[in-house]
Amino acid sequence: MPIRSFTIRVPATSANIGPGFDVVGLSLSLHLTLTVTVGAHDSISPKITYSGEGADEVPLDAYKNLTTRVALYVLRCHNIAKFPVGLTIHCDNEIPFGRGLGSSGAAVIAGVILGSELGQLSLPVERLLDFALMVERHPDNVTAALVGGFVGSYLRELDGAATEAASVPLSEVLPEYPPDAGEEWGLNPPQPPLGIGHYVRFGWSESIKALAIIPRFELSTAKARGVLPLEYSRKDLVFNLQRLAVLTTALARNPPDPELIYEAMKDRVHQPYRKTLIPGLPEVTSNITPSTHPGLLGICLSGAGPTILALATGGYEAIANDAAAIFKTHGIEVDWKVLEIAGGSIVQRNP
Numbered sequence: 001m002p003i004r005s006f007t008i009r010v011p012a013t014s015a016n017i018g019p020g021f022d023v024v025g026l027s028l029s030l031h032l033t034l035t036v037t038v039g040a041h042d043s044i045s046p047k048i049t050y051s052g053e054g055a056d057e058v059p060l061d062a063y064k065n066l067t068t069r070v071a072l073y074v075l076r077c078h079n080i081a082k083f084p085v086g087l088t089i090h091c092d093n094e095i096p097f098g099r100g101l102g103s104s105g106a107a108v109i110a111g112v113i114l115g116s117e118l119g120q121l122s123l124p125v126e127r128l129l130d131f132a133l134m135v136e137r138h139p140d141n142v143t144a145a146l147v148g149g150f151v152g153s154y155l156r157e158l159d160g161a162a163t164e165a166a167s168v169p170l171s172e173v174l175p176e177y178p179p180d181a182g183e184e185w186g187l188n189p190p191q192p193p194l195g196i197g198h199y200v201r202f203g204w205s206e207s208i209k210a211l212a213i214i215p216r217f218e219l220s221t222a223k224a225r226g227v228l229p230l231e232y233s234r235k236d237l238v239f240n241l242q243r244l245a246v247l248t249t250a251l252a253r254n255p256p257d258p259e260l261i262y263e264a265m266k267d268r269v270h271q272p273y274r275k276t277l278i279p280g281l282p283e284v285t286s287n288i289t290p291s292t293h294p295g296l297l298g299i300c301l302s303g304a305g306p307t308i309l310a311l312a313t314g315g316y317e318a319i320a321n322d323a324a325a326i327f328k329t330h331g332i333e334v335d336w337k338v339l340e341i342a343g344g345s346i347v348q349r350n351p
């Protein structure tokens with residue numbers, strides 16, 4: 001079999017951007033890069049190596065690693081029961097785990113693209129998104145990681161049969177056990193319904209950069225979703241809807257208006273509940289304002305946290321240092337990075 005090789009590059013993402021809980025996402029210039037070779041050895045066991053963020057904790061067993069499990073799910077849905085012979089994958093990761101920068105969304109998108117490439121399936125973007133949404137069930141991170149930019153998305157209301165197909169437990173989509181020696185998983189995994197997710201890309205003012213202030217502790221998305229209520233008051237929902245409607249256009253305007261954006265990035269749906277898990281969050285978002293910090297446009301929790309996302313046109317160091325000082329009073333150390341808005345996921349097939 002001839003050797004073939006390709007590279008998959010997927011960006012980090014920040015979800016919510018204040019009021020857009022589970023709705024909006026922004027792709028950022030930190031990447032998960034997979035360098036893949038097929039046919040380089042004659043073993044049926046994929047060889048995975050890993051460098052960068054998460055290298056000390058990520059499983060290197062292809063039946064346990066999130067990216068390769070997702071790829072196998074895509075393959076099994078296309079009547080391909082196993083990885084190709086002689087598969088090697090090197091993952092180089094710049095996206096810190098469990099910080100609200102979309103590491104799991106990037107791993108899932110890398111997995112669906114990997115499955116499509118390994119099976120030579122040529123899946124269109126819409127179908128890649130369907131597969132990703134069977135695994136990560138809120139569309140904000142995965143959509144922005146796949147298509148890039150500042151993106152809004154919704155999940156289509158499905159009919160009864162499709163709802164059932166899309167609601168199967170994650171453990172059936174991605175079995176958590178390796179097949180026994182000499183066995184393979186069956187070829188009857190739950191197929192994603194067609195057209196689960198839909199999205200639109202908003203405009204973005206090129207003058208705006210994203211400052212990520214990253215506390216040195218992990219907070220799993222599952223835990224940060226566990227503190228949210230099941231129901232909200234009409235007042236709080238209207239508060240968020242009003243701001244989100246303004247925000248999606250305000251971030252495309254030149255020059256961006258700090259007063260408008262700062263207010264439009266406030267939230268009453270997730271941040272007030274997550275402050276118990278992120279000491280210092282309310283002080284950071286209320287003490288650092290466009291009038292105290294020229295250049296700042298708005299400030300919020302990035303995804304499920306604990307990272308703080310500040311959108312700004314300058315003054316990055318002062319914003320970061322003052323946020324760091326607030327976190328320090330709570331005993332939390334942070335790192336910070338100024339990031340660009342990134343393009344979407346790309347595959348480069350090597351000659």
Ligand SMILES: Nc1ncnc2c1ncn2[C@@H]1O[C@H](COP(=O)(O)OP(=O)(O)OP(=O)(O)O)[C@@H](O)[C@H]1O
Nearest residue numbers: 066097098099100101102103104107220221303304
């Ligand atoms: N490159 C990767 N390869 C394999 N598994 C990964 C990779 N990146 C993340 N993961 C898995 O995802 C987990 C983190 O997911 P989680 O949803 O809790 O946080 P996050 O995606 O970083 O944050 P958020 O969803 O708020 O942006 C890691 O602990 C790890 O199990």
Ligand SMILES: N[C@@H](CCO)C(=O)O
Nearest residue numbers: 015021022221303304
């Ligand atoms: N919208 C999601 C993003 C986390 O990945 C949340 O805030 O829980």
